[in-house]
Amino acid sequence: MTAVEFREVSFRVSDRVILHKLSLSVAPGETLVLLGRSGCGKTTALKMVNGLLTPSVGEVQVDGRATTAWDAIQLRRGIGYVIQEVGLFPHFTVAQNIGLVPRLNSWPSERISARVCELLEQVGLPPGDFADRRPGQLSGGQRQRVGVARALAADPHLLLFDEPFGALDPVTRLELQNQFLALRDRLQKTSIFVTHDVREALRIGTRIALLDRGRLETLETPERFLNSLGPQTRAFLAVLEDKLQSPTPEARP
Amino acid sequence: MTDGGLWSEILSLTFEHLVLVAVSMLIAGGVGVPLGILLTRRAPLRGWVLGFANVMQTIPSLALFGFLIPIPLIGGIGKRTAIVALVLYALLPILRNTMVGILGVDAAVRESAIAMGMTDRQLLWEVELPLAAPTILAGVRVATVTTIGTATIAAAIGGGGLGVFIFRGIASVDTTQILAGAIPAAILALLSDGGIGWIEKRFSAA
Numbered sequence: 001m002t003a004v005e006f007r008e009v010s011f012r013v014s015d016r017v018i019l020h021k022l023s024l025s026v027a028p029g030e031t032l033v034l035l036g037r038s039g040c041g042k043t044t045a046l047k048m049v050n051g052l053l054t055p056s057v058g059e060v061q062v063d064g065r066a067t068t069a070w071d072a073i074q075l076r077r078g079i080g081y082v083i084q085e086v087g088l089f090p091h092f093t094v095a096q097n098i099g100l101v102p103r104l105n106s107w108p109s110e111r112i113s114a115r116v117c118e119l120l121e122q123v124g125l126p127p128g129d130f131a132d133r134r135p136g137q138l139s140g141g142q143r144q145r146v147g148v149a150r151a152l153a154a155d156p157h158l159l160l161f162d163e164p165f166g167a168l169d170p171v172t173r174l175e176l177q178n179q180f181l182a183l184r185d186r187l188q189k190t191s192i193f194v195t196h197d198v199r200e201a202l203r204i205g206t207r208i209a210l211l212d213r214g215r216l217e218t219l220e221t222p223e224r225f226l227n228s229l230g231p232q233t234r235a236f237l238a239v240l241e242d243k244l245q246s247p248t249p250e251a252r253p
Numbered sequence: 254m255t256d257g258g259l260w261s262e263i264l265s266l267t268f269e270h271l272v273l274v275a276v277s278m279l280i281a282g283g284v285g286v287p288l289g290i291l292l293t294r295r296a297p298l299r300g301w302v303l304g305f306a307n308v309m310q311t312i313p314s315l316a317l318f319g320f321l322i323p324i325p326l327i328g329g330i331g332k333r334t335a336i337v338a339l340v341l342y343a344l345l346p347i348l349r350n351t352m353v354g355i356l357g358v359d360a361a362v363r364e365s366a367i368a369m370g371m372t373d374r375q376l377l378w379e380v381e382l383p384l385a386a387p388t389i390l391a392g393v394r395v396a397t398v399t400t401i402g403t404a405t406i407a408a409a410i411g412g413g414g415l416g417v418f419i420f421r422g423i424a425s426v427d428t429t430q431i432l433a434g435a436i437p438a439a440i441l442a443l444l445s446d447g448g449i450g451w452i453e454k455r456f457s458a459a
Contacts, residue, residue, distance in 0.1 A: 050368055077370035087365030091383050101369050150369075 001064065003028045003158055003190040004049055009058035011044055011214075018044050020214045021058070028157075031184060031191040033205030035198060035236065041214040042194045046160050049192060050079045062158065077101055080151030080159040080189075084166045086143045088135035094120070094146050095131040101154040119149040124179065141172035148180070152187070161193040165200070177203055198236045202226075210236065259433060263418075267437045270414035273404050274441075277336050278397055281343035285396075286389065288344075289351025290377065299352070306345035314403050317341065318410045335404070335412030342403055343396040350392025354385030387457040394449040401442040405434060 004026040011019040019041040026032045034042040047053040048060045051067045059066040067075060088097050098119055099112040107115075120127040123145040135143055144164060151159055165173040177200065184191065195201055201208050202222045210218040210225075212232040220228055226237065292299050312320070317338050321328045327337045358381050366380045382389075408416030418434030421427070 052364070052368060073370045073372055075370075076368055079368075081365065081368040083361060083365065085359075085361035087359070087361035087363075089362060089366070089380060090359075104370060104375070 001028065002026060002061075003030075003063065004192065005061040006045070006048075007058050007061065009045070009048065009055045009060060011041070011048070011053065012056045017214050019055075022211075022214075022216055023058075024209055024216060024219055026190060026192060028190050029188050030206040031193055031204055033201040033208045034192065034194045034211060035196065035201045035205075035208055036211035036232075037196060039213075040211040042196075042211050043162055045211070046162055046192060046194050049158070049160055050076050050081060077105060077154060078156050078158070080153075080156045082144075082147050082151045082159070082161045082164045084163040086135075086147040088143060088146060088150070090135050092134075093131065094125075094133050094135070094138070095127075097135065097146060098150045098153050100150065105154055115153060116149075119152055122152070122183065123149045125149075141168055141176065144168060144176060145179075148176075148183075152183075157190060159189050159191045161191060163195055164193075166195070166197070173200075180204060198240055202240075259429075263433055263437060266413070266415050266417055266434070267441070270401070270404055270416075270438065271441065273332065273335060273339070273407060273412065273414050274397065274400050277339035277343060277400055277404070278393070280336070281340045281347055281396060281400075282393060284340070285344050285347030285392075286351050289348045289389075290355065292348070292352045293355045293381075303345075303349065303352075306348055309341045310345050314338070314342065314406050315409065318406055322410060330411040332407070332412050334410055335407035335414075339400050339404055339407070343400050346392040346396040346399075347389070348392075350395075351385065351389050354388030354392075355381045357388065358384045383456075387453050390449060390453040390456060394446060394453065397445045397449060398442045401438055401445065405438055 002025040006022045006024050009019055009022045010017070022041075022045060024032075034045055036042045044053060048055055048067065049062060051070065051072045054068060059068065061067070062070065062075060062079075088094075089100070092100070095113070095116045098116045102112045102115060116131065117127040120130055125142060125145055130138075130142070130146075135146070138146065147164065165176050168176065181204065193201075193204055195204075202225070205222055207219060207221055208225045209216060210228075210230065210233050212230075217230040218225060218228045218233045225233065228234075228237075288302065292302055309317070318334065321334045321338055322330065328334050362380065362384070363376070366376050371379065404412075404414050405416035405419055407414050408420050415434040415438045418430050422430030422432075422434065
């Protein structure tokens with residue numbers, strides 16, 4: 001049983017080919033990273049999973065059913081979604097933001113507040129201090145923590161991340177990556193994670209899919225990805241080597 | 254006319270003026286806001302509807318009142334014609350601000366709302382309208398203040414209101430009469446500007 005499956009998915013906008021015959025499957029519990037340069041189609045692929053976009057050709061299956069056969073609202077309420085801009089509702093408090101999907105699913109209010117507190121604890125924000133704040137009163141890192149908590153709220157099986165930590169400073173990014181890994185080990189959720197940062201991909205992914213101009217070039221575990229020979233893969237790994245070779249105190253003779 | 258008579262006439266004509274403006278604004282809001290929302294969902298209609306509302310605004314108000322008189326059902330002499338004309342004027346700012354306010358909602362916020370499984374109705378009521386409210390109210394405020402001024406012309410086609418004083422004052426070269434119409438109209442405009450502005454601020458703070 002696969003959690004998500006792309007079957008020969010192509011996507012075109014007028015004449016431009018964004019994705020070309022993409023086929024891949026995501027197993028339950030794994031973190032698949034979609035890696036690639038800007039415009040390679042990785043975000044497009046991600047948005048097909050929760051039906052924000054529909055393939056021009058082919059189909060994307062979630063839990064064995066094509067996204068087009070799902071009721072879009074039901075499909076989306078079962079999938080957490082975190083984006084770089086976070087997209088918190090500025091007129092809601094932190095607690096209302098996190099409790100949104102449970103409320104849409106008509107949970108009783110005591111259960112929602114209990115869940116909100118639990119999630120705020122999990123993402124490292126003390127509920128007493130943060131529940132009643134508005135998004136405008138948070139730092140970038142805090143906002144993204146709320147974004148992650150909101151995506152987890154209704155306990156979805158599947159989580160989609162679109163460069164969630166891309167706009168954060170390196171230290172905050174590392175903190176959030178570590179928290180992501182800790183949460184993943186605890187919650188065992190299936191995730192699809194879009195990034196253009198090869199270091200992030202290697203840290204976070206259980207498998208890495210490298211897209212180049214709409215085509216899948218490499219699909220490997222991080223260990224084997226390092227030895228992969230695709231030209232675009234080598235280009236990404238060169239970035240990594242370049243950084244490693246830069247003079248650091250330890251590296252000097 | 255005694256002073257007492259002038260004061261009571263000011264009071265009754267101010268009230269008449271207020272009713273004229275209130276009815277026009279309720280209709281303009283009732284048509285403009287839903288139409289503005291519709292335009293955010295139907296892009297091809299935008300040019301036509303905004304074009305129509307724009308053209309209405311360019312017609313000099315006295316001429317528009319005049320044009321409406323011979324039209325059956327909505328035309329003729331009296332309040333009804335005046336209200337039709339005032340609604341046509343008030344429509345554009347409300348319509349445009351509703352549309353601009355909703356389209357101005359942060360794309361990331363809208364995408365999140367959709368991705369979290371909000372229906373189109375929930376997106377509208379829980380996200381778009383609350384976030385667009387200050388902009389929509391700004392449109393209502395501009396429309397109201399303008400309408401209070403324009404409504405003085407309603408007297409020219411028998412619509413009543415404070416314009417009665419002004420037209421009478423012009424005809425009899427009586428400054429007191431002109432001021433008896435102009436000052437209450439100015440006060441009404443200032444009060445509604447301040448009042449709606451206050452509501453607008455409360456919504457922006459939220």
